[in-house]
Amino acid sequence: MVLKFETKWEIPYVHSAGEHGTKFFEALKDKKIMGVKCPECGRVLIPPRAFCERCFVDTADWVEVSDEGEVVTVTVTYIKFTGLPDPPYATGIVKLDGADTGMLCLLGGIDLSDWKKVHETFKPGARVRAVWKEEREGKITDILYFEPVEG
Numbered sequence: 609m610v611l612k613f614e615t616k617w618e619i620p621y622v623h624s625a626g627e628h629g630t631k632f633f634e635a636l637k638d639k640k641i642m643g644v645k646c647p648e649c650g651r652v653l654i655p656p657r658a659f660c661e662r663c664f665v666d667t668a669d670w671v672e673v674s675d676e677g678e679v680v681t682v683t684v685t686y687i688k689f690t691g692l693p694d695p696p697y698a699t700g701i702v703k704l705d706g707a708d709t710g711m712l713c714l715l716g717g718i719d720l721s722d723w724k725k726v727h728e729t730f731k732p733g734a735r736v737r738a739v740w741k742e743e744r745e746g747k748i749t750d751i752l753y754f755e756p757v758e759g
């Protein structure tokens with residue numbers, strides 16, 4: 609048997625968004641989702657990063673993509689995590705129109721208590737659009753969630 613000590617850590621931390629992250633978050637204030645285009649392969653990368661992970665070249669060509677796209681994956685979470693909404697909540701990878709990569713997003717606008725309904729509504733290929741916060745502050749939470757596009 610070994611001794612166990614219960615403790616609680618509370619560590620203040622400042623996280624840098626970097627140059628690409630700063631431009632991405634600032635654009636959210638104007639309801640714009642910005643990515644970068646790779647000069648080699650031409651892919652539009654969302655979220656934007658300083659280099660293309662396939663070509664290993666710098667990216668600096670900014671491109672605005674749509675706030676609508678299609679679901680790639682979805683999952684429903686029933687456990688509380690710090691900094692995330694009260695459960696149940698749905699997250700998924702969404703590939704926005706004009707982008708070649710997906711972005712992890714909250715999915716919502718429907719009753720999330722029935723996971724089967726959530727998976728049916730947000731099945732791969734389902735169309736979704738961003739629901740924007742009224743007062744935006746340049747944070748990822750400026751997009752409340754992505755809701756189903758009817759039709």
Ligand SMILES: [Zn+2]
Pocket residue numbers: 646647648649650651660661662663664
């Ligand atoms: Zn590339």
